[in-house]
Amino acid sequence: MRVNLGKNGISSVTFGKRGAPHVTVGKRGTYVGASVPGTGISYSQKISDEKPAKAKKAKKNTKRSKADAAQLPLTTSPVETTVMPYPSDADKLTLTNTPSVSTNELSNSNGPTDPPTGGKHTKKSKQPGSWKRWIVIILVAVVALAIGNMSADPTQSSQYKQLEQQLTSQKQHNNKLQRQVDELNRKLDDIQDLKDQLEQQKAEQDSQQKQLDQQQSEQEQKQQEQDQKQQEQDQRQTQLDEREKNIAQREEAKKQAQEQQLAQVAQQQSQAAQSPAQAPAATSLGRAHGGAFCSSAGATAQSDRSSSILTCRTASDGRLRWMR
Secondary structure, rough: OOOEOOOOOEEEEOOOOOOOOEEEEEEEEEEEEEEEEOEEEEEEEEOOOOOHHHHHHHHHHHHHHHHHHHHHOOOEEEEEEEEOOOOOHHHOOEEEEEEOOOHHHHHOOOOOOOOOOOHHHHHOOOOHHHHHHHHHHHHHHHHHHHHHHHOHHHHHHHHHHHHHHHHHHHHHHHHHHHHHHHHHHHHHHHHHHHHHHHHHHHHHHHHHHHHHHHHHHHHHHHHHHHHHHHHHHHHHHHHHHHHHHHHHHHHHHHHHHHHHHHHHHHHHHHHHHHOOOOOOOOOOEEEEEEEEOOOOOOOOEEOOOOOOEEEEEEEEOOEEEEEE
């Protein structure tokens, strides 16, 4: 049993378990409800109102009769009026000895008049259908409690089994998708690791390439220095070769001059040997200047600058000069 609270206190009482058939009794009437297991769908049906329609009609007629009685003036002529608030109780209720009213006021009144209420002349109306309503409510409550206490297993319904099968299939599909996602994440991690390795290798290659470029630049600079040194050496070697060539040429010229001089001396000596009578002795005590020309080969003279003896002989230019 569950008690439902509203703004003005207890609004209704519900008999039955949650999810099972139940009965709700409250100010608005009595409702019977049930839910479909596994679907979340529920329905309810109103089986009775709070008060019967007859009781409402009787209450309304009673109020209207009070208002009419307050407006009717009293007269001396007696009038007998019969009031039937309920069709089923028409033979039970009869009012007598009521105050008389004028015929003019009765003719001007619209519809049947209701009996006055209050005092000794009124009789309280009965509601014979109320006990039936309470019996129905009690029976419905007992049935709802019996149905709620029944061990109904919603898992045995076809809808529940179908939903469970769909849930199992969805779980399997989700597990498959999760495995695929895990596999993709693993592959992505491998690709990321490979990318990091490639980037590291690229950085190392760039560093090595930079070092190689620097070494190549240094080698080129060294090669340029070596080429410059080689050019300088070649230039010096060329100068040395030219100098040696000039020296060799001078030596060759000197050698040729000496050979010519020796040849002339030999020729002069041979000529002097052939004509000894004609050639006087080459002895002379005169003075001569060193390097000056002379005419008699083998002649001697004293140097005019020193005490050395100069001899007339063939010089390097092939001519006879006074020489030491």
